[in-house]
């Protein structure tokens with residue numbers, strides 16, 4: 059037995075844009091559109107997913123993350139879970155607590171057990187949100203505020219429960235048109251003062267709420283479909299984004315962001331992009 063064993067990772071995240079240190083991904087080894095469970099998949103059901111291409115694109119994404127000093131944890135991919143590449147939805151880190159919830163969609167239920175297995179193996183404690191329907195794609199943190207999308211996958215009861223567990227945070231419910239799946243398909247925070255959004259997913263009330271805190275950068279209908287809001291910030295004003303989302307990328311570059319373009323268009327056919335494919339465990343404030 060080693061005299062000094064490595065101390066377990068301490069989960070920490072307080073924003074969507076602090077420096078990303080450790081993140082969980084899963085290779086799209088068994089990715090397929092088995093049952094259509096979102097609007098994007100409807101369009102690609104017949105075409106299907108080219109696994110070799112998805113794997114190659116995912117590999118490039120992982121390599122780029124590593125090049126930028128992000129530690130990548132790869133969960134084991136299991137044949138029974140065709141949507142496992144979207145690790146964002148199986149949990150979320152808020153402050154020092156890593157939450158694991160039950161997946162809402164039957165096809166995805168059980169994916170969270172793979173995460174729990176890894177956490178237990180690493181001796182990382184987590185908060186098990188049993189019977190709560192809340193998916194990480196709906197949860198965004200910015201300091202003391204947590205924005206949670208009210209969606210087909212996340213209900214008000216779970217949002218209220220989260221608020222009761224985190225009394226020192228302000229948990230804000232953000233309703234949006236359900237066909238857009240998760241809040242991060244239509245809204246994403248990239249700095250303390252800026253956020254990407256797709257206005258047509260919201261009523262004026264939600265737009266006013268978000269605009270009271272952020273300068274909102276509009277994503278077009280075309281680029282919403284290619285998940286223009288679903289970028290991944292890794293800190294130091296560096297953002298992963300798809301090459302196809304040129305309007306988003308130009309707007310971000312003009313604001314001084316470095317865009318790391320990686321083509322994961324085979325993966326987005328199932329309804330998720332960079333944010334969906336990543337579950338941050340550690341983000342620190344060293345910006």
Ligand SMILES: CN(C)C(=N)NCCC[C@H](N)C(=O)O
Nearest residue numbers: 096144195240328329330334
């Ligand atoms: C931004 N989004 C949508 C996410 N956070 N997750 C993507 C989940 C896609 C998966 N096919 C599903 O329908 O669950």
